[in-house]
Amino acid sequence: MKALIKQLVETYGPSGFEDEVRALIRQHVEPLADDIQVDAMGNLFALKRGEGSGRRIMAAAHMDEIGLIITQVEDAGFLRFSGIGGIPHKALLGTRVRFANGVTGVISHDGGAAAEIGGKELPDMGQWFIDVGARSKEELTVGVGDIAAFVRPFDDLGQRLLGGGLDDRIGCAVLIETMKRLESSPHDVIFTFTVQEEVGVRGARVAAFGREPDIGLAVDVAPTGDTPHPRHPIALKLGGGAAIKVADAGMISHPGVRRALERVARARDIPYQLEVLPFGSTDAAAMQASRAGVMTGAISIPSRYPHLTAEMIDMDDVENVVRLLTAYLSDPNPIENQE
Ligand SMILES: [Zn+2]
Incomplete structure (x- = not known):
């Protein structure tokens, strides 16, 4: 599975330009699916048909x-930009980026690197630029509208993995692995690989509207609170087990889905922890509010340093998330009765 994760993480795919990632995932899921579809926005659907009169579940x-x-090119060859998704300014300085055509550059800002030393406030997005080594505007082979991804090498640390973009290629890897392991289910399961989550869960919104699931389940990363003096009090720990989401800033999990996930985890001795995030959200928020509402929950892979160029995850957590998702999708009662 590490080879699959590495392959996914090393593929270029900023929001709106997921084509390469989709082509790669399609190769992996085509032999496992009963039906494959791509919608107008680029969401990829891989259906595994159920063997009974179960529910329709979108994972x-x-x-x-x-x-x-x-956003703008300066005569001297420097490129001004804005963010696609939530960009932590502190991660920009000195970071390398790569464009779709292979052009590589480094990020700096007006006033030079010295401006941020001493804890001064970081400049606004408009004061940053990318330097691709061009001596003038004429030398550039990228321009307005071109999209750069962060350069973020992948490292296998053994038990743990280091790499940017694990948000959410690790979720994609989990879905692919679950498709392999899911032998039979009473439910029609639509394994869905969405576009444009980072710019406001746009792909999941149309995916859920179009496919009309009974139950929605997002698989994404969630930040831990286990590094020294974390900014937010978060109970999640790296290596602490699959995270079952209770709530984040964008959604409250359907209690019936959340309880069913907990019951399945306990029954199979799968380590899990409950996730409550005071900020952020996932595709689950859009799925839940689709049409007349979808019963929705989420399973997360605990992650340190999300949205930085080196995120860290633990392989035990990945395994536990795959086990939990596989067990849940084959369980005859994916909605627990209310107490
Ligand atoms: Zn994500």
């Missing part, structure tokens, strides 16, 4: 990653 992970889009 979704997003293919896109954060990036930068060029």
Whole structure:
């Protein structure tokens, strides 16, 4: 599975430009699916038909990653940009980026690197630029509208993995692995690889509207609170088990889905932890509010340093998320009765 994760993480796919990632995932899921479809926005659906009169479950992970889009080119060859998705300014300085055509550059800002030393406030997005080494505007082979992804090498640390874009290629890997392991289910399961999550869960919105699932389940990363003096009090720990989402800033999980996930985890001795995030959200928020409402929950892979160029995950957590998702999707009662 590590080879699959590496392959997914090393593929270019900022929001709106997920084509390469989709082509790669399609290769993996085509032999496992009963039906494959791509919608107008680029969401990829891989259906595994159920063997009974079960529910229609949409399990979704997003293919896109954060990036930068060029807004203006200066005569001297420097490129101004704005963010695609939530860009942490502190991660920009000195970071390398790569465009779809292979052009690579480094990010800096007006006033030079010295401006941020001493804890001064970081400049606004408009004061940053990308330098691709061009001596003038004429030398550039990228321009307004071109999209850069962050350069973020993948490292296998053994138990743990390091790499940017694990948000949410690790979720895509989990779905692919679950498709392999899911032998039989009473439910029609639509494994959904969504576009444009990072810019406001846009792909999941139309995916859920179009496919009309009874139950929605997002698989994404969630930040942990286990590094020294974390900014937010978060209970999640790296290596602490699959995270079952209770709530984040964008949604409250359907209690029946959440309880069913907990019951399945306990029954199979799968380590899990409950996730409550005071900020952020996932595709689950869009799925839940589709049409007349969808019973929706989420399973997360705990992650350190999300949206930075080196995120960290633990392989035990990945395995536990795959086990939980596989067990849940084959369970005859995916909605627990209310207490
Ligand atoms: Zn994500």
